[in-house]
Amino acid sequence: RKEVEQDPGPFNVPEGATVAFNCTYSNSASQSFFWYRQDCRKEPKLLMSVYSSGNEDGRFTAQLNRASQYISLLIRDSKLSDSATYLCVVNRRGGSQGNLIFGKGTKLSVKP
Amino acid sequence: GAVVSQHPSRVICKSGTSVKIECRSLDFQATTMFWYRQFPKQSLMLMATSNEGSKATYEQGVEKDKFLINHASLTLSTLTVTSAHPEDSSFYICSARGRDYGTSMGYNEQFFGPGTRLTVL
Numbered sequence: 001r002k003e004v005e006q007d008p009g010p011f012n013v014p015e016g017a018t019v020a021f022n023c024t025y026s027n028s029a030s031q032s033f034f035w036y037r038q039d040c041r042k043e044p045k046l047l048m049s050v051y052s053s054g055n056e057d058g059r060f061t062a063q064l065n066r067a068s069q070y071i072s073l074l075i076r077d078s079k080l081s082d083s084a085t086y087l088c089v090v091n092r093r094g095g096s097q098g099n100l101i102f103g104k105g106t107k108l109s110v111k112p
Numbered sequence: 113g114a115v116v117s118q119h120p121s122r123v124i125c126k127s128g129t130s131v132k133i134e135c136r137s138l139d140f141q142a143t144t145m146f147w148y149r150q151f152p153k154q155s156l157m158l159m160a161t162s163n164e165g166s167k168a169t170y171e172q173g174v175e176k177d178k179f180l181i182n183h184a185s186l187t188l189s190t191l192t193v194t195s196a197h198p199e200d201s202s203f204y205i206c207s208a209r210g211r212d213y214g215t216s217m218g219y220n221e222q223f224f225g226p227g228t229r230l231t232v233l
Contacts, residue, residue, distance in 0.1 A: 004155075041203070041227075041229070042226065042227065043205050043224040043225060043226050043227045044156065044205075044224055045224070046221065087155070087156075099146065099158055099161060100146075100158070100222060101158075102148075102155040102156040102157075103155055104153075104154065104155040105155060
């Protein structure tokens with residue numbers, strides 16, 4: 001089983017749609033969780049951290065369920081500029097000493 | 113702040129040659145640098161972790177004699193792909209982590225370079 005698994009995608013949605021991405025992780029000792037965004041042929045960029053209580057940043061809402069080892073990202077009112085690949089990322093060993101484990105990513109394409 | 117650069121951004125070379133990729137933290141001291149590789153439609157895979165002044169720690173399956181990493185200063189790490197072959201063609205991305213960029217979760221954020229696209233003919 002892969003350490004981080006995501007929806008295979010791709011997701012093709014119209015502008016204004018709400019889209020949700022799911023992710024599961026296998027290492028129960030993981031302590032830090034993130035969503036990154038990666039544009040085609042570019043480096044990944046941190047979108048947001050994911051907190052146990054859930055957190056929101058504008059149109060983006062991230063949730064974490066430690067018991068199920070499940071992470072989600074919700075994007076409301078999709079924009080054309082949201083088109084990218086969204087990477088679920090987990091800190092392998094937890095804390096500041098751990099390294100990042102990336103999911104394969106889910107590609108989102110927002111159409112006019 | 114927290115800018116990481118990579119050079120070159122793209123390189124095409126013949127099979128058997130060696131290629132050096134530089135990763136620099138421009139406005140902070142990177143105590144740790146990471147090297148990743150990403151094949152098309154695949155996830156980023158960590159190759160190695162290097163701390164300034166010490167030997168790199170390689171992930172399982174990554175040949176340390178083929179991928180030479182040097183982290184001689186707090187702002188520069190280099191990855192040399194020795195005797196490159198077509199199967200080494202990939203997108204190589206570095207990231208840097210410094211002491212001062214912690215989050216409320218106690219995690220020191222990694223900042224990624226723009227990547228180097230290597231094509232070996």
